[in-house]
Amino acid sequence: MFYVLPNPHAIAEYLSNLLVQKIQENPKLVLGLATGSTMEPIYAAFVVQAKQLGLNLNDIVTFNLDEYIGLAPEHPQSYHHYMQTHLFKPAGIRQEQVSLPSGMCRDVELECVNYSKKIQAAGGLDFQLLGIGTNGHIGFNEPGTPFSSLTHVVDLSENTRRDNGRFFEDKSQVPTQAITMGIEDIMSAKEVVLVATGSHKAEVMAKLFETAIDEDMPASIIKSHDNFKIIVDQAAAELL
Ligand code: GLP
Numbered sequence: 142m143f144y145v146l147p148n149p150h151a152i153a154e155y156l157s158n159l160l161v162q163k164i165q166e167n168p169k170l171v172l173g174l175a176t177g178s179t180m181e182p183i184y185a186a187f188v189v190q191a192k193q194l195g196l197n198l199n200d201i202v203t204f205n206l207d208e209y210i211g212l213a214p215e216h217p218q219s220y221h222h223y224m225q226t227h228l229f230k231p232a233g234i235r236q237e238q239v240s241l242p243s244g245m246c247r248d249v250e251l252e253c254v255n256y257s258k259k260i261q262a263a264g265g266l267d268f269q270l271l272g273i274g275t276n277g278h279i280g281f282n283e284p285g286t287p288f289s290s291l292t293h294v295v296d297l298s299e300n301t302r303r304d305n306g307r308f309f310e311d312k313s314q315v316p317t318q319a320i321t322m323g324i325e326d327i328m329s330a331k332e333v334v335l336v337a338t339g340s341h342k343a344e345v346m347a348k349l350f351e352t353a354i355d356e357d358m359p360a361s362i363i364k365s366h367d368n369f370k371i372i373v374d375q376a377a378a379e380l381l
Contacts (some may be wrong), residue, residue: 143350143371145378149182149338152372154268155281156334157186161196164187164267168200173230173269173322173330175177175206175280176220179338180272184228198234202263204240204256205224206271206280207321210294212244218308219244234242242292244322249294255328257291264341266330275345277358281321284357324362332368335360340376345379 146152164170174180186327191198205220214221221241229239240259246252260266260308271279278284281295287369297305339348346358349371354361363369373381 142369143373143379143381144376145373148374148376149179152336152338152374153182153186155372156336157190158159158182158243159334160187160268161190161194164196164198167267168197168199170268171263171306172203173206173327174202174203175270175272176223176273179336180229180270183270183336184377188228188231198232199238201234201238203234203239204260204263204266204322204325207319208244209316210249210318211316212246212322214245218314221377222268233287242322244316244320246316253292253294253320256320257323260326260329266326267332269327269330269333271327271335272303273335273342273345273349273360273361275304275341277334277345277349277360279324279327279360279363281319282324282327282359286324286356286359288328288356288362291325292320292322295319295321300309314341315363316365324359328366331363332370333363333366334370334372335363336372337377338374340379342373343380346371346373346377350381 213365216222242256243252275282283295283298302315304317309315328357349360352358352361354365
């Protein structure tokens with residue numbers, strides 16, 4: 142299902158309500174989480190609402206989509222740091238509840254295999270939150286990634302390094318590789334929600350809307366999921 146909401150604030154309110162409801166229904170919810178600027182207002186709204194309601198978050202389990210290879214958890218641009226700042230610390234979600242791929246492991250191949258296994262051992266993802274790159278990537282699954290992929294190492298495309306360069310002092314500091322959950326891991330979630338906001342996402346959303354399911358547009362796979370939502374604001378919907 143496609144939904145158009147007026148602005149990022151409305152999307153944040155909507156998703157915060159949805160997350161609260163899911164956790165109230167199942168306090169042991171296994172949540173797949175995303176990073177990026179699209180998620181910031183969503184996490185901020187959720188933290189406020191969870192606090193107001195005194196929501197019990199002690200038993201949820203979370204898995205993040207991805208992490209840069211070579212960035213330590215304390216690095217300000219690492220996704221570990223992002224998650225601590227925007228969600229885990231303010232919501233009081235403990236270290237033992239959360240998993241992210243390690244960007245600093247010695248054996249990346251083993252880290253990848255273990256990460257997918259750990260998701261399965263947790264009973265699989267109940268709910269996966271996704272952003273989208275301007276080239277259609279989800280997590281860091283770049284165009285051309287097989288839909289059958291599990292957690293793997295990615296060489297980041299120039300497009301992605303350029304887009305994400307805004308978070309670094311200069312683009313040359315953007316790592317060249319990352320570990321990402323694979324498309325099969327994402328699709329095995331019981332429910333998938335992709336969010337896009339802002340006019341810089343209008344072109345990719347029009348492409349996502351129009352194109353068939355195709356590995357060159359990784360996000361297109363979610364249109365084949367039994368329980369998916371694609372939520373955009375008016376700016377990201379302007380070419381639909
Ligand atoms: C990164 C992340 C993706 C995210 C994308 C869009 O590449 N790996 O998971 O969806 O950025 O980010 P933003 O929300 O900042 O546009």
